[in-house]
Amino acid sequence: MEMFGQLNFTVLGFTCNQFGLQSPEVNHETLNILKYVRPGGGFVPKFPVFGKVEVNGLNEEPLFTYLKESLPFVNPVIGDIKKFYWSPIKVNDIRWNFEKFLITADGRPFKRYELHCPVEIVEKDIAGLV
Structure with missing residues (x-):
C-alpha cells in the first residue's frame, strides 16, 4: 500500500469471524x-479497519453480496465445510480471510483475488488502474 500512497488509492479492511472462528474479538x-x-510485532494498519461484518450467509453485508x-x-471449489460458519453456503462465497477485491476509482468491481494470490499480481x- 505504501508504494501507492501518493495516488488516489486506499485499502479498506473488514474483520470477520466466519472462517474457523479465528476473529472472536469484539470491535474495540x-x-x-x-x-x-x-x-x-507492533503492526498498526495504515488504512481504515471497519467493525466486524459477515461476508457470507443470511446476514452478509450487502457490499459483499454485490462484490x-x-x-x-x-x-x-468449496473448501473444508467444517471450518465455515455460515449458511447457506454458496459457490461464490468468500472462502477465507484475506481474500481481496480491487475496485476502480469510479466504484466498479475490477478483480477478485484468492487468499494465496501473490501480492505482486x-x-x-x-x-x-491508477
Missing part, C-alpha cells in the same frame, strides 16, 4: 489484536 479489541497478536455477484469465481493490477 481489533486494533490491539493486530498490534500485539496477529500479525503482532461476489459482480466478480464470481471462474473455477469455484495485485500490485501490478493496481498500477494498471
Whole structure:
C-alpha cells in the first residue's frame, strides 16, 4: 500500500469471524489484536479497519453480496465445510480471510483475488488502474 500512497488509492479492511472462528474479538479489541497478536510485532494498519461484518450467509453485508455477484469465481471449489460458519453456503462465497477485491476509482468491481494470490499480481493490477 505504501508504494501507492501518493495516488488516489486506499485499502479498506473488514474483520470477520466466519472462517474457523479465528476473529472472536469484539470491535474495540481489533486494533490491539493486530498490534500485539496477529500479525503482532507492533503492526498498526495504515488504512481504515471497519467493525466486524459477515461476508457470507443470511446476514452478509450487502457490499459483499454485490462484490461476489459482480466478480464470481471462474473455477469455484468449496473448501473444508467444517471450518465455515455460515449458511447457506454458496459457490461464490468468500472462502477465507484475506481474500481481496480491487475496485476502480469510479466504484466498479475490477478483480477478485484468492487468499494465496501473490501480492505482486495485485500490485501490478493496481498500477494498471491508477
